[in-house]
Amino acid sequence: METQADLLFRALADPTRRALFERLCREGEQTVGALTATAGVSQPAVSKHLAALKAAGLVADRHEGRQTHYSPRTAALGPLADWTKDMARFWEGRFDALEDLLNRMDQ
Numbered sequence: 001m002e003t004q005a006d007l008l009f010r011a012l013a014d015p016t017r018r019a020l021f022e023r024l025c026r027e028g029e030q031t032v033g034a035l036t037a038t039a040g041v042s043q044p045a046v047s048k049h050l051a052a053l054k055a056a057g058l059v060a061d062r063h064e065g066r067q068t069h070y071s072p073r074t075a076a077l078g079p080l081a082d083w084t085k086d087m088a089r090f091w092e093g094r095f096d097a098l099e100d101l102l103n104r105m106d107q
Contacts, residue, residue, distance in 0.1 A: 004057065005079035011056035012080070017049045021058055024072040031067045055098060 012018050020035055032050065036043045050070055053059040057076035062069045 005083065007056040008058065008076065008079050011052050011058055013048070014052070016045075017053055020030060020046065020049055021053055021072060024059060027076060029062075029069050029071040032070050033067070035070070 012021070016039065020039065022033065023031060023038075032043060032046055035050070036046045039046050041049075050059060050061070053070075054061060058073055059070045060073050062071070
């Protein structure tokens with residue numbers, strides 16, 4: 001069973017999706033057309049990337065007439081922040097153990 005964290009990591013693993021998400025975070029709500037103008041890929045490709053970001057909870061969409069507006073949902077980054085903290089604690093522990101070993105070897 002795929003978790004929300006799995007969807008999040010998979011969505012952000014793609015450089016185009018990451019760039020779209022970063023742009024939404026920096027510039028705020030954008031239409032598909034506005035995102036396509038600078039994405040370097042076709043509108044159907046942008047739409048597919050946005051669908052993956054939406055499935056991961058990273059963007060929300062709002063329909064206005066014939067246009068769809070996308071906005072970032074930064075709260076969805078919680079599992080990434082949690083994972084990063086866990087990994088930081090893990091490596092800090094490893095480095096501390098290595099430092100202890102090296103200190104004992106120097107004595």
